[in-house]
Amino acid sequence: MAQRYVMAIDQGTTSTRCILFDQRGRLVSVAQREHQQYFPRPGWVEQDAVEIWRNVDRVVPRALRDAGASAADVVALGIANQRETAVVWDRHTGVPIGRAIVWQDIRTENLVRELERAPGSERIRERSGLPLATYFTAPRLRWMLDAIPGMRERAERGDVLFGTMETWLIWNLTGGVDGGVHATDVTNASRTLLMNLATLSWDDDLLAFFGIPRQMLPQIRPSTDIFGETRRVVPGIKIAAALGDQHAALFGQTCFARGETKCTYGTGSFLLMNTGTTLVRSTHGLLTTIGYQVAGERVVYALEGSIAVTGSLVQWFRDSLGLINSAPEIETLARTVDDNGGCYIVPAFSGLFAPHWRSEARGIIAGLTSYITKGHLARAVLESTAWQTREVVDAMNADAGLRSATLKVDGGMTADHLLMQLIADVLDVPVMRPMVAETVSLGAAYAAGLAVGYWPDLEGLRRNWHLAARWMPQMDPTHRDTEYANWQRAVKLTFDWVQ
Amino acid sequence: MPGPIQSIERAAAILRLLARGSGRLGLGDVAASLDLPKGTTHGILRTLQGVGFVEQDHTSGHYRLGAALLHLGTSYLDANELRSRAINWADTLAARSGEAVRIGTPLDGSVLVVHHVFRPDDTPQILDVGSLLPMHATALGKVLLAYDAELAARIRRAELTSLTRRTIVEPAALARVLGQVRTAGWASEAEECMPGEASIAAPIRAPGGLVVAAIGISGPVDRICAPSSTPAPELVRDVHDAARAVSRDLMTDG
Numbered sequence: 036m037a038q039r040y041v042m043a044i045d046q047g048t049t050s051t052r053c054i055l056f057d058q059r060g061r062l063v064s065v066a067q068r069e070h071q072q073y074f075p076r077p078g079w080v081e082q083d084a085v086e087i088w089r090n091v092d093r094v095v096p097r098a099l100r101d102a103g104a105s106a107a108d109v110v111a112l113g114i115a116n117q118r119e120t121a122v123v124w125d126r127h128t129g130v131p132i133g134r135a136i137v138w139q140d141i142r143t144e145n146l147v148r149e150l151e152r153a154p155g156s157e158r159i160r161e162r163s164g165l166p167l168a169t170y171f172t173a174p175r176l177r178w179m180l181d182a183i184p185g186m187r188e189r190a191e192r193g194d195v196l197f198g199t200m201e202t203w204l205i206w207n208l209t210g211g212v213d214g215g216v217h218a219t220d221v222t223n224a225s226r227t228l229l230m231n232l233a234t235l236s237w238d239d240d241l242l243a244f245f246g247i248p249r250q251m252l253p254q255i256r257p258s259t260d261i262f263g264e265t266r267r268v269v270p271g272i273k274i275a276a277a278l279g280d281q282h283a284a285l286f287g288q289t290c291f292a293r294g295e296t297k298c299t300y301g302t303g304s305f306l307l308m309n310t311g312t313t314l315v316r317s318t319h320g321l322l323t324t325i326g327y328q329v330a331g332e333r334v335v336y337a338l339e340g341s342i343a344v345t346g347s348l349v350q351w352f353r354d355s356l357g358l359i360n361s362a363p364e365i366e367t368l369a370r371t372v373d374d375n376g377g378c379y380i381v382p383a384f385s386g387l388f389a390p391h392w393r394s395e396a397r398g399i400i401a402g403l404t405s406y407i408t409k410g411h412l413a414r415a416v417l418e419s420t421a422w423q424t425r426e427v428v429d430a431m432n433a434d435a436g437l438r439s440a441t442l443k444v445d446g447g448m449t450a451d452h453l454l455m456q457l458i459a460d461v462l463d464v465p466v467m468r469p470m471v472a473e474t475v476s477l478g479a480a481y482a483a484g485l486a487v488g489y490w491p492d493l494e495g496l497r498r499n500w501h502l503a504a505r506w507m508p509q510m511d512p513t514h515r516d517t518e519y520a521n522w523q524r525a526v527k528l529t530f531d532w533v534q
Numbered sequence: 535m536p537g538p539i540q541s542i543e544r545a546a547a548i549l550r551l552l553a554r555g556s557g558r559l560g561l562g563d564v565a566a567s568l569d570l571p572k573g574t575t576h577g578i579l580r581t582l583q584g585v586g587f588v589e590q591d592h593t594s595g596h597y598r599l600g601a602a603l604l605h606l607g608t609s610y611l612d613a614n615e616l617r618s619r620a621i622n623w624a625d626t627l628a629a630r631s632g633e634a635v636r637i638g639t640p641l642d643g644s645v646l647v648v649h650h651v652f653r654p655d656d657t658p659q660i661l662d663v664g665s666l667l668p669m670h671a672t673a674l675g676k677v678l679l680a681y682d683a684e685l686a687a688r689i690r691r692a693e694l695t696s697l698t699r700r701t702i703v704e705p706a707a708l709a710r711v712l713g714q715v716r717t718a719g720w721a722s723e724a725e726e727c728m729p730g731e732a733s734i735a736a737p738i739r740a741p742g743g744l745v746v747a748a749i750g751i752s753g754p755v756d757r758i759c760a761p762s763s764t765p766a767p768e769l770v771r772d773v774h775d776a777a778r779a780v781s782r783d784l785m786t787d788g
Contacts, residue, residue: 061629062622363618450618452663470625470654501654503625504661 040102041484042109042272043476044091046116046200047280048137051090053098054476055109058489060499062471066097073134078141081134084122087200088207092268099269106269112208113276113483115283115475116200118226121175123186123251124203126196129211132183135200136175143174146181150174155244162241164225164232164316164323166392172199173228173245180246193250199223201277202253208274209263216263219253221334222282225325230255232314232323235334257328258282259486276482278327280475281305285337286327287478288443288469289500291493296431296439298424299474300448302347303388306340306424308431308439319430320390329493330486338434340389340427344382344398345420346448351382352416358409366453368413376411377402379525380419387529390430397532401525420448421457422522428462441465445474452506460510461519470503544570545578549587549599558596611746611784613639613648620738620780624651624749627776631769633751633758634659635776637738638667638674640685643692645675645748653753668727670694670708671701673735674748676721680712681737681745700725720774721748722765724755732758734765736777741785749777 040055040063051070055063068090073081099105119138124131136142147169150156159167167174176197180187189195196217198206206215224230224237229247231238237252256262262274278286281299285307288297293311298304309326312333316323326337349362359365379401381387386394400415424442432438441464448454449468459466471477481499484490490499547568552559559567565575579597582588589600620637628635634653638645644666652659669675669689679686690705702708715721724732735750750773751758759765 059629062626361612361615361618363614364612366614367612447618450621451614452617452661470629470651472622472625501629501652502656502659503628503651503654505652505659506661 039108039110039489040104041480041489042095042098042112043479043483044095044112044114044204045280045283045473045476045479046087046091046114046204047475048117048120048139051087051094052476053091053094054473054480055098055102055104056477056480060471060477060481060496062473064098064101066094066101068094072137076142078144080137080140082120082137084124084131084135084200084203087135088204091204091208095268106265106271109269109272110489111273111275111483111487112265113278113283113479113481114201114204114274115278115280115479116204116223118199118223118279118281119170119172119175120200121172121179121197122200122203123176123179123195123197125189126194126217127212129207129215132186132195133179135203136179138170140175141169143169143178146178147174150245153244155240158240159228159244161316162231162238163228164314165228166322167228171226171228173241173247176227176247177245187248190248190251195251196253197251198253199226199279205262205274205277208265208267210266213266217253218256218262218277220256220258220260220277221325221328222258222279223277224255226279232325232336235325235328257330257332258286259328259482260330261486273483273487275484275486276479278479278482281307281339282325282327282337283476283478283482284445284474285309285478286482287471287474287476287480288445289481289493289497290326290443291335291497294435294437294439295443296428296441297443297445297474300345300420300444300446300454302345302350304342304345304420304424304446304448306342306427306431308338308435308437310336310338310435310437312336315435317430317434319434320392321427321430321434322389327482329482338431340430342420342423342427343386343388344384345423346446347384348380348382348416348419349448351384352413358413363450365413365416366451368410369417369453370410372408372410372414374411375414375418376407377404378407378411378415379522380412380415381522381525381529382419383529387526389427391426391526393530395531395533396529399525399529401528402521417451417454417457418522420454421461422519424458425461425519439464441467443467443469445469445472455504455506456509459506459508461515463508463510463512463515465508466506467502468504470501472503541578544568544574545582548575548578548582549603552588552597552599557598558591558594559598560594560596564597611740613646616738616747617649619783620649620749623776623779623783624649626779627749627751627772628652628654630772631751633753633769635749635751636662636674637747637749638672638678638735639747640669640678640682641666643669643685643689645669645672645678648747668695668697671697671723671727673721673723673733673750673752676712676715676723677735677737677748677750678745679708680715680721686712697727698725698729702726720770720777721750722758722770724759724763730755732765734758734769734773736774737781738777738784739781746784749773749780
């Protein structure tokens with residue numbers, strides 16, 4: 036028998052990638068293409084859904100060619116995607132109506148403020164698990180319905196369809212105007228503000244509150260499910276899974292047991308804790324979300340804490356301050372000193388996310404003295420990521436009544452050993468990096484392979500997880516407590532800045 | 535327009551002086567040749583040493599041109615940058631070979647481990663990034679020596695420590711082995727560093743071809759060298775592929 040692979044498409048914020056994995060979860064080939072970001076006005080971020088679709092059309096055949104494989108060698112395809120980005124298109128022509136509005140876009144700020152005052156807004160958190168914020172999809176969709184002439188009528192007639200990126204890709208891959216499947220998965224649907232977390236279906240009250248016609252919404256499916264078979268790009272591949280990227284990373288890190296936690300360190304960072312089949316409502320500023328759902332099984336819930344600025348602080352240090360030439364050099368510079376010299380950087384560039392949710396906060400450098408060198412600043416940059424992780428982990432442990440025994444990490448910043456050691460030190464738990472750093476793609480592949488029986492069960496997937504590196508906590512507890520207190524004082528200094 | 539900066543002119547004169555003849559001069563020689571006060575000369579030499587354009591011999595105290603000057607124009611590679619570029623390929627190598635992976639760069643006559651990926655069998659292992667390995671007894675070290683004549687000469691002048699009964703301690707024998715490494719494009723050792731252990735490594739090249747590091751695997755000799763006493767061809771290929779992939783990655787801008 037020919038060697039068989041699972042294919043993952045990672046439709047991310049800046050690029051679209053296709054990766055093939057073998058049965059042991061090892062990466063076989065990668066093809067990638069970036070797409071353009073449009074910033075038509077301050078705070079607006081858009082992408083061209085057609086360009087993204089064309090990129091899929093290019094990277095999939097290339098990944099197959101690099102592996103010397105054909106569609107027949109691919110047992111299943113799993114899709115992981117940037118979350119909360121909204122696309123609307125004409126179901127008869129397949130042409131998007133305007134550009135996709137990206138998750139970073141904050142054009143709905145005023146709309147959200149209005150909606151907050153509307154009757155029924157108090158129900159949102161309880162039903163959807165999320166606070167009403169520009170971050171999520173529903174206000175974006177409402178904005179389009181209001182702003183684009185004729186759109187509401189067309190939506191009510193059922194002529195236009197809405198989707199997040201996985202829905203757009205599934206519809207196109209399965210035939211588009213010619214019988215394309217209009218579906219999403221529970222993790223993506225859980226980020227819209229429109230899905231009821233307990234029933235896992237579109238909530239009539241929430242639809243009415245946001246004024247969204249049900250006809251335009253995709254069908255909600257489990258994360259692992261046979262969505263359909265590809266009829267375009269490379270025909271004949273089963274689409275067997277879809278998950279939001281952070282949920283895919285949780286799956287790829289095989290965080291299948293209650294209390295298992297992962298953090299993906301990128302420009303921002305995302306911590307997700309598996310809370311099992313219990314829906315945990317946060318009282319500490321975290322989001323309640325769907326971890327994943329295997330077809331035919333109960334849904335697994337998760338708590339999520341997002342940190343807005345981590346890797347992007349290093350980029351700022353490189354591009355705006357010019358103190359380093361490349362991002363990894365931050366470690367070299369930070370190692371020129373033994374400690375932070377009493378200096379703390381709180382990167383509240385556009386407010387603080389979890390667990391504070393202070394949009395009026397702005398960043399500070401606290402504890403500056405003439406003693407401070409650029410080495411101390413570099414160290415404070417890395418420490419800020421570690422302490423922000425600690426705040427979210429503390430909130431998670433408090434909400435879930437669990438204490439995560441380890442932290443599984445992935446993402447580009449895991450190459451920074453000093454940072455990983457700092458995280459182990461401030462959390463006082465071992466930090467573990469798995470062998471395949473591409474956990475988003477791997478999670479999509481795992482979910483798809485599981486759906487078609489390529490892997491027998493979750494335990495089988497767990498056996499593929501191998502440790503590539505582990506950092507053990509080494510910090511003296513008294514020192515840790517003092518430093519945490521200092522960090523918390525610095526955080527307080529950022530509050531109430533914008534008036 | 536401001537006039538020429540005197541200290542830069544003087545620094546340039548010092549570099550020209552060191553580039554002439556034997557290229558090894560004491561502080562007094564430099565000061566006397568350029569008719570400069572010793573204090574001034576010392577200050578300039580220390581500054582040039584700080585940016586890597588000048589090196590000082592520890593025993594004689596003589597100054598010579600520094601390595602950074604030789605690498606001007608080929609990009610200087612930060613160790614953390616290297617790890618960041620190599621991390622995916624090193625993971626892939628560990629997953630394919632089933633062995634631990636290390637990336638090493640030269641530091642003071644030893645191999646500095648700048649990246650380490652655990653052997654994927656989930657046994658307890660400890661990260662040894664930052665530790666030093668012997669140059670002459672590891673595959674990583676042999677690669678670094680094979681492509682750096684000066685380093686090789688320095689090692690041969692020093693005493694080659696015997697770590698096991700198989701360690702190569704004869705300078706001539708080592709030179710022969712390094713020649714073979716250059717021909718083959720990869721290095722190996724079996725039980726030369728530690729009884730029961732073997733390793734394979736290949737060069738990582740910066741743009742221009744300069745070997746800046748080595749990547750390799752290590753593990754039990756009966757796995758690395760099975761079934762014969764020479765390294766398993768498929769493992770050699772995996773190491774070679776990983777080294778090429780990292781080198782290719784370094785060629786792209788970043």
